[in-house]
Amino acid sequence: MLRKEVNDLLTQTDPGTPMGDMFRQYWIPALLARELPEDDCPPVRVKLLGERLLAFRDSHGRYGLIDEFCAHRGVSLWFGRNEEGGLRCPYHGWKYDVEGNCTEVPSEPAESGFCEKIKLTAYPLIRIGDVLWTHMGDKDNRPPRPEWEFATVPAEQTYTSKRWQECNWLQAMEGGIDSSHVSWLHSGSLKSDPLFKGARGNQYNQNDKKPVFEVVEADGGLFIGARRMAENDQYYWRITPWVMPSFTMVPPRGDHPVHGHFWIPIDDENCWAWSFDYHPTRALSTEERQAMIDGYGVHNQYVPGTFRPRQNKDNDYLMDRDAQKRGETYSGVWGIAMQDASLQESMGPIVDRTKENLVSTDNGIIMARHRLRKAAVALRDKGTPPPGRDIAHQMVRSAARVLPQDQPFKDAMKDDLTVRPGVKQTSV
Amino acid sequence: MGDDIRDLFFDPNHPTLLGGCARAASAEEARYRVQYPNSRARTSRIFALDAAAAEVMYGVTESPWNGAHFLTLSTTATIDPEATPAEALPLAHPDGAAADLGRELDGADVVVLLATRGDSEGAAEVIAREAFHRKIMCAGLALAQDQQDHAVDRVVNSMRRFASVLVVARDNDFVPAMLTALRA
Ligand code: FES
Ligand SMILES: [Fe+2]
Numbered sequence: 001m002l003r004k005e006v007n008d009l010l011t012q013t014d015p016g017t018p019m020g021d022m023f024r025q026y027w028i029p030a031l032l033a034r035e036l037p038e039d040d041c042p043p044v045r046v047k048l049l050g051e052r053l054l055a056f057r058d059s060h061g062r063y064g065l066i067d068e069f070c071a072h073r074g075v076s077l078w079f080g081r082n083e084e085g086g087l088r089c090p091y092h093g094w095k096y097d098v099e100g101n102c103t104e105v106p107s108e109p110a111e112s113g114f115c116e117k118i119k120l121t122a123y124p125l126i127r128i129g130d131v132l133w134t135h136m137g138d139k140d141n142r143p144p145r146p147e148w149e150f151a152t153v154p155a156e157q158t159y160t161s162k163r164w165q166e167c168n169w170l171q172a173m174e175g176g177i178d179s180s181h182v183s184w185l186h187s188g189s190l191k192s193d194p195l196f197k198g199a200r201g202n203q204y205n206q207n208d209k210k211p212v213f214e215v216v217e218a219d220g221g222l223f224i225g226a227r228r229m230a231e232n233d234q235y236y237w238r239i240t241p242w243v244m245p246s247f248t249m250v251p252p253r254g255d256h257p258v259h260g261h262f263w264i265p266i267d268d269e270n271c272w273a274w275s276f277d278y279h280p281t282r283a284l285s286t287e288e289r290q291a292m293i294d295g296y297g298v299h300n301q302y303v304p305g306t307f308r309p310r311q312n313k314d315n316d317y318l319m320d321r322d323a324q325k326r327g328e329t330y331s332g333v334w335g336i337a338m339q340d341a342s343l344q345e346s347m348g349p350i351v352d353r354t355k356e357n358l359v360s361t362d363n364g365i366i367m368a369r370h371r372l373r374k375a376a377v378a379l380r381d382k383g384t385p386p387p388g389r390d391i392a393h394q395m396v397r398s399a400a401r402v403l404p405q406d407q408p409f410k411d412a413m414k415d416d417l418t419v420r421p422g423v424k425q426t427s428v
Numbered sequence: 429m430g431d432d433i434r435d436l437f438f439d440p441n442h443p444t445l446l447g448g449c450a451r452a453a454s455a456e457e458a459r460y461r462v463q464y465p466n467s468r469a470r471t472s473r474i475f476a477l478d479a480a481a482a483e484v485m486y487g488v489t490e491s492p493w494n495g496a497h498f499l500t501l502s503t504t505a506t507i508d509p510e511a512t513p514a515e516a517l518p519l520a521h522p523d524g525a526a527a528d529l530g531r532e533l534d535g536a537d538v539v540v541l542l543a544t545r546g547d548s549e550g551a552a553e554v555i556a557r558e559a560f561h562r563k564i565m566c567a568g569l570a571l572a573q574d575q576q577d578h579a580v581d582r583v584v585n586s587m588r589r590f591a592s593v594l595v596v597a598r599d600n601d602f603v604p605a606m607l608t609a610l611r612a
Contacts, residue, residue: 001611166453214584214594217572269455313449346449348458357467358609360538360567360593366609367595370602405588408581410596 002353002369010372011168011350013265014050018376022386023049023245024137025379027146028264029274030065030125031055031132032162040082049136050267054078055125056098059085063125064098065134071102071118096120128152130160131274143389148247149397149419150260150276158278159257159292161299164307165341168350169246169271170369173263175340176248177364179226179240183209185343188329189336195277195288195297196336199254201400201428204228204236211238215363216410220244220393221371223417224364225409226251230402236428237409239417241396242368244375244388249398250298252427257284258398259298269349272307275299275337280397281424300337309338317342395419399426472496472612473532474540475519475555477548479504484571485542488604489522496612499527507550514558517551533558538610539566541591542603544575546582556590568594569606 002010013020028048035044036057043056045068052068054077068076070089077096080087086103088095094115095104100122108114123134124142129151135142150158165172175181183205190202208228216223221242230236238251249260262274275298277284284292295301301310311317317333324332333342358366375386387393399416403409410417416426451457474496476482482500489498501507502520519527533539539559541552552568559566568591570583580596587594595606 001609003608210592212592212594214588214596216596217598313453316449342449345453348453348461349455350458352458352461355461355466357611360540360565360610362609363567363593363595363606366606367597367602369609370605374599374601406585408584411577411581 001356001358004354006369006373007350007353009376010369011170012268013169014268018380019245019372020049021137022372022376022379023265024135025141025143025386025389026137026245027126027133027135027143029131029162029262029272030134032160033127033130033132036063036132043078043080043082043087045076045078047266047270048134049265051121051136053123054080054087055132056080056082056087058087058098059083062098063127063132064100064122065125066096066098066100066122067120070094071120072105094118098122098125129158130155130276141385144391146394147391148394149280150258150278153278153280154283156283157280158276159284159289160274160276161292162272162274162307163300163302163309163337163341164266165263165271165273165345166269166313166349167271167345167347168268169263169265171344171347171351172271172273172341173246173248173261174365174368175344176250176261176263177222177224177240177242177368178362179211179213179224179238179364180361183211185330185339186336188327189339192328193296193336194291195256195259196253199256199428201236201238201253204230204428208236213361213363214409215367217367217371218393218396220388220390220396221247222364222367223410227409234402234404236400236402237413238398238400239409239413240364240398241417242364243393243396244386245372247388247394249396251398251400252425253400254427255279255424256427257288258425258427260398261298273337273341279424280420281422295335295337298337300335300341309341311335311338311342313342313345397425400428401426402428467611469494470496470537470611471535472538472540472607472610473536474498474542474607474612475551476500477541477543477551478545480544481542481571484544484600484603486522487600488607491604493607493612496607497527497532498522499532501548501551502526506547507554509550509553509557512550512554514554517554529555529558533562533564536562536564538612539564540607540610540612541566541568541587542571543568543583543587544571544573546579546584546586549586552587552590560590565593566591569603570594570596571600571603572596572598573600 054068093106100120102115102118105115211226214225227235246263257277378384476485502518514529568587572580
């Protein structure tokens with residue numbers, strides 16, 4: 001249960017809200033690099049943290065993320081002409097560069113200097129890996145460029161997708177740290193999904209359906225450990241890191257690529273679910289990459305030409321009651337990503353957490369909310385920068401390993417939970 | 429379902445419910461959620477296993493809880509779990525009145541163990557054993573505020589065998605946050 005005012009605090013991210021200010025402390029994923037594939041390509045509408053923006057790539061390969069609307073009479077610059085080092089509004093020809101500076105107002109004499117008075121809000125847009133990142137906060141307080149491992153390994157080792165999720169970011173993210181749902185909701189997929197099946201660890205999952213959880217705070221967020229019985233009285237551990245505000249990684253299985261997510265608010269009732277898959281030491285195979293493109297694992301299929309999942313609330317997520325009955329899918333919805341999204345969207349745009357009845361196994365979620373709330377309040381009241389900005393906080397990995405009973409995972413798996421360039425993930 | 433998910437997506441006969449989810453998931457419809465309570469008061473039992481944990485616990489006992497009982501050990505002696513049946517575990521309410529473990533656990537929904545030190549394993553075992561017999565979930569909360577890592581490991585190890593969920597909290601303010609979340 002969460003009191004209404006705390007629920008509001010955590011779920012509202014428009015400009016001027018405490019949680020919105022907190023998200024504006026970080027570099028966040030804004031677009032896939034492939035959405036702006038070449039110089040002077042069509043601009044892309046982007047809504048983030050309740051702000052309508054336009055992303056474009058100019059004639060010189062510079063990326064920009066600016067206020068969507070022309071300062072003259074409010075036309076959407078999505079209709080603009082991206083040419084000769086800037087974006088020109090099609091209505092009366094005002095032109096803007098990637099920093100939002102107005103560089104031409106054709107009706108006014110150039111000598112008047114009028115255009116220098118016009119400036120659209122602009123945020124930096126930088127490419128790291130397959131992702132274009134932005135920082136929507138104070139430019140004098142810009143965090144170091146992000147160094148998440150999935151974004152910094154060579155291109156052939158990584159794949160990133162995003163999908164539009166039609167609910168608040170927090171209920172989506174909470175699914176990412178809710179380890180206790182996996183044995184239920186995704187039970188069918190563990191056996192059949194090409195990006196999951198065949199790992200030895202899966203048998204521990206099947207054999208011991210009642211994992212025990214350990215939640216341990218870390219500098220950047222949390223480690224959520226789920227342990228099950230393995231042979232010889234040992235424990236099979238699966239550790240999910242969460243880095244504030246909204247980065248999670250799924251513990252690996254066998255030599256499958258490792259996956260994880262970012263959950264980024266579009267507005268209070270919509271978010272981007274970013275999903276990545278990478279292998280720290282080898283290229284993804286052709287089959288793996290194709291499986292990701294085809295929507296397996298944590299990825300999904302799309303309504304063509306959009307980032308809206310093909311299974312969405314307008315077609316009841318292609319609910320298949322027969323498959324549910326046969327046990328191929330637990331909920332009747334195909335695919336891990338949409339199994340999660342369908343349920344999270346069903347909660348309503350912003351779930352009313354005053355009605356929840358949490359149990360002790362929900363402690364990962366309880367702790368994450370607690371940390372978010374404290375960080376947002378400390379930022380609001382004291383200006384304290386929140387955890388997760390430091391590069392060191394980003395150097396985490398998920399891991400899976402069998403350990404003797406008396407070894408705390410936080411110590412025994414310290415290296416496994418840290419990015420080690422050139423060393424593969426620890427997995428069973 | 430065929431191997432190729434496209435078989436599913438392109439199946440013209442695939443049954444759907446004509447988009448009922450779209451309307452059901454809207455903000456307008458959220459207003460019509462049933463407003464009656466969906467749960468009854470819980471019976472939570474919180475045990476502080478050492479003096480520092482008891483201090484933290486006393487800091488929150490005054491708040492209006494939904495029937496939670498807050499209990500401390502009324503001895504500093506080491507508890508030998510083999511030699512200590514439930515009724516012999518010396519427990520006290522915050523006002524000093526003696527409490528009986530069995531009676532406290534009858535009908536309880538959840539047991540929360542609070543510890544700042546690793547030397548209360550015996551008491552933890554006695555409580556957890558009783559909880560286990562009654563099939564009550566037992567959560568362990570290791571309070572790590574102002575503690576070194578190895579000390580925290582000892583706390584965690586002292587509860588690991590008994591707790592079905594274990595939390596290591598860096599700050600004591602997690603105690604009221606967790607109890608509120610659990611409707612204690
Ligand atoms: S069982 Fe968890 S939301 Fe219903
Ligand atoms: Fe999930």
